[in-house]
Amino acid sequence: MQVRLASEAAPGRTENEDHAFQTGPLVAVLDGVTAPPGIDTGCIHGPAWYVSRLTARLTEVASACSDDPLADNLAEAIRRVRGDHGNRCDLNNPATPAATVCLVRDSGQTLDYLILSDTTLVTERAGQVQIFTDPRFREAVAQLRRVPVMSDYAIGDSDQAAPVPQTINRKYQLTNQPGGYWISAANPDAAHQAMIGSLPLTGKDRVRRAALLTDGTSCAVDEYAFLDWAELLDLLTEQGPKELIRRVRLAENADPEGHAHPRYKRHDDATAALCIFDKESR
Template structure:
């Protein structure tokens, strides 16, 4: 297996809240979230949460079904700050989750929330695995924010209102599901297995060329990752963002986001038979 990983923070003045790691047995990507610019009940913060949860997943990744791995990791992470933080706070740190485990002739995967897993299989187009429920909830509330220019006080206040509104649907039936303090959310994750030739794990800051800017297709993005690597994908993403800093062409909550891409080329023994 050949692995390449690249990540960029949204700002050099704030910690990168993504987490990504690759081992000989697995790959993990988390995209952290919290109540932007508001109290979230946690003295540690989102970056601490994603690193703690990511490490807990890796420590358990060989222990049973991937939903059980995630549930155990969420419980352990919650226990690590239960006595110091308000885990019932609606903005308590949370994260999307992708876990890929290499087992025998296929890869097993788990996807929770709106990070994207791309699988290159025997078909012409890559399989795109993500949970649309986060976007569905967000679309109900984003119009006032999207009508305003990034960088203005009005946009900042509209973004706070957007975050408050969407948090009301977090980890509730009819809403969306992310990893936070309740291990039962693991039951909402998408799981499966596939024989692949390559795959990519992408936080939503690294998918903007396709799902926000419409400057690339999933096929083109995966081809670019294969030929030029994740560093080039992030460079192109930042260039597009910098060309529209106010969000006039592409309305968005933040001009830039933490962006992480992991690309894996799988060895022959994991590939489907010719």
């Protein structure tokens, strides 16, 4: 497995709340959840800290428990991050720091995957492109968008919208709840609600390429639509993840006020990982 990674903070921001890493056969992308301005998260830490700690703990767990299911690995990593808070934070607060997660692991015969919230996995098998994502997050967002106050989500002078309290409360009522969506935060049980599966790495139907994307790069297809999924895989293969991020920045800058593409942020942190599997070794 050959792996190429890139992650970049949104322009004008000093902290990157995304992260990508490889440790042995495990590859991951994570996207920290930015709390809206003025929201009490109950925590002295921010999303960049959370993503950093979850990365460290996932690396530990994956090394020690490489044969365990990915959901068990993630649950244990979340449990260890709870301890990293040091009893200084209210981890029952629904706005506690959190992250979306996409994991893949080369298990020899199969590519195991786990998707939690709005990360995206794109694979190529037998010349066909498949998209894997967690539909529950988009369904929860669709519920919120049916409420008129969501029109208040518009980019302003601060480069970030100020959503009204009713919308925020409804969002958190859907977080890590049945009928809502699941995300990595302080509850290890969320890991067992992830979308999981395995794809073949041998035979004619094997995975040849796989891309892991945060929403800051999947937007090239599902928001800005300047690529389709096959073209995105080819761009990552031929020019690398940094080129994909560069093109996303061009699309963001072409619509700075969000008129053509309404969104919560003018720019987002952007992360992509590409895995290429050696045909000869399979």
